[in-house]
Amino acid sequence: MSLINTILTQLTTKTVSFFVGNVKGLENLKFNGPRIIIANHSSYMDHFVILYLLKKQNPNQAVYFLTKKEAFEKPFSRWWHLSLNSISVDRTKNAMSSMMVLKDKLITEKAVVVIYPEGTRTPTGNMYFGKNGAESLSYVTGVEMIPIGMHENFDVLPKFSIFPNFKKISVAVGNSIQIPKTSRKEIPAISRSNIQLLSSLAREKLESKSVESIDVKEEMLQAMIDDNQKALRSYPDANHTPLDYHKRVLYLGKTLLARFDSSSSEQNLIFLEIARAYGRLGYLKGIKTLKGRYYMMKTTSALNKASSIAEKSSEWYYIKGHQSLFLGDKKSYLKNLVKANDMVRNNIQYMLALAKAMNLNHEFCSARNILLSILKVDTCTQLDDRRKYEAVVLLMRMDSHFDPSQELVRNEKIIV
Structure with a gap:
């Protein structure tokens, strides 16, 4: 872990702690070894809330975030995301190269990888169906997934906003999810089930469409x-x-x-x-x-x-x-x-x-x-x-x- 990463992690986690309210199931984040975190994505704050909770339970665990490539286009944004261990993914193309990087992080570094199944922040606060990359990665590596639902994160710092509203974000951490090796064909169905689980944990309405398909x-x-x-x-x-x-x-x-x-x-x-x-x-x-x-x-x-x-x-x-x-x-x-x-x-x-x-x-x-x-x-x-x-x-x-x-x-x- 680089010095810059350490400083930014400590700075952001201390700052975001003021916005985190009630947390249910925090004990589910106390683990040894690699994990895949799946979470709803409504706010700029999501990275930092998850990082704060993970570091609270596992201070020395390396954490990586799968992030859209558009976030790396501007110099400062690129530096910021790279400093926070973000890994670029092109959502318009096959994400296999990014998945191979994540697979290496899980197996070699025994790290934690955070993936937002919806693929991008919701523009309305409601949740949408997404892709099954997290489930596929879990299937290939055998690494368990942990679902995290965040409630009212949209109201703190929604898409297109710059300054946060001071409001507490409540969090619910679910139990680990293991995908059996016999369930390859069931991955799409498992993915839909996981999104429904995240919607329940986050207590947000789930729309019957994907965020990428909407106007x-x-x-x-x-x-x-x-x-x-x-x-x-x-x-x-x-x-x-x-x-x-x-x-x-x-x-x-x-x-x-x-x-x-x-x-x-x-x-x-x-x-x-x-x-x-x-x-x-x-x-x-x-x-x-x-x-x-x-x-x-x-x-x-x-x-x-x-x-x-x-x-x-x-x-x-x-x-x-x-x-x-x-x-x-x-x-x-x-x-x-x-x-x-x-x-x-x-x-x-x-x-x-x-x-x-x-x-x-x-x-x-x-x-x-x-x-x-x-x-x-x-x-x-x-x-x-x-x-x-x-x-x-x-x-x-x-x-x-x-x-x-x-x-x-x-x-x-x-x-x-």
């Missing part, structure tokens, strides 16, 4: 919509707090605007989702707090930018209405929801919000009629089904004589 811009746009929805509703796969989801939306939106060429409709969508996230953050932080007021100002700014790009849409009025609600302006809340519903008919999301706005403004009869109308609308998504049941609950609160079973059977939209 990054489209994926980030969809992630903005999904993350805002997850923050607003309790989803089974919601592994983060509403604050974290909304902050992811802000990061995704700002990155899209700064680094990608987007059409006017895409820019409009980005600003609307940013406005939605800021508005919700303002509400969660408290409208009377300094930060809450700041977020509300940013909401207004994002809505203004959206309306300068395209005409005000139903979604614009929906978001503006909720900003008014958060600020305590019930009349403006109702006014904007009326406009949203006038522009798009039979939208359960808008109808439910309109009924709530009418109820707040003491228009109880109108609110009841809207809620009854919701029960007659066909639903296409599970989320709309939940909204329909929410309408039933509101009707029961408004009218003690309301019989939900009779109403639902009468409309034949929901099976009781």
